[in-house]
Amino acid sequence: MTIDDIIDFVEGLDDVLTLRPVPGDGSPEISWGDTFFYYSPDGVVPTTTQPFATIVTKNYPGDEDSRLDRAGAFRVNIHAGKEAFLATLGRAPREPGPAHTDAGASDTVIAHPVYGSAAWLAIVNPGPRTGRLTRELLCTAHALARSRYERRADAVRRQN
Template sequence: MSVDEIIAFVDGLGGTLTLRPGPGDGSPEIAWGDTFFYYAPDGVVPRTQPFATIVTKDYPDDTRSRLDRPEAFRVNVFAGTEAFTRWTGHTPREPAGSDPSVPDIVFAHPVYARQGWLAVVNPGGRTEPAVRELLRAAYDAARTRHQRHHA
């Protein structure tokens, strides 16, 4: 899956606000080139964390995925405790066991695993169905939270 394919999939779910920070939009330079997904049918950035992101480079506190390689990117998805445990075989509180630089595998996010986030570097044939399932579930959870708060 390419970055554009992931964005098109999430945008197709409806009510998604997709932010792609870049020069001149007031966003911090470190975020330029990355993508942030929110459930926001009104088009207003909510005061919550995104339900998924795509990062295209290493961050100062997040280098273990080696996104400094050509064409490397990582999709990050909030999965919650139950799905996190199902995908990794352990709870978010336990240490991660997978190498977060290996492409096309689902693994515990190298920084936000304790909060229930999963990630995939350069999703491909092995993980495309999983990435779609995880994105849809994260979207559904964000939509449900939004509807509860706006009811």
């Protein structure tokens, strides 16, 4: 899968807002070249929630284990929730993973090197082994984001 394949797939889901920061748009320089996916029926960047998935193309401070400084390397990060995390990795998000996990291994689903305890999964350069699962996890993350959005909207309606 290429970055464009992933973007096209996610943008095919309902009510997705895609942010692709570039120089001059007011976004932090570290985010330039990366992609952030939000569930946003109104097309406005949510201020109270994180994206449900991201694509990063470089190492971030404190997050170098995936070795994204290699040519062509990128990582898909997916907030697929506790159930999908458990089903995919066979353990709960806060349980320690195997000591031998290589966060930079391509085409392998791992707990996110920084946000794994919050039920984020990660795949460096998804390929033949993980392509189908990557799409399934993205759909799960999108559905969870939609559900969170609807719960918040219902709470606001009940307050008014």
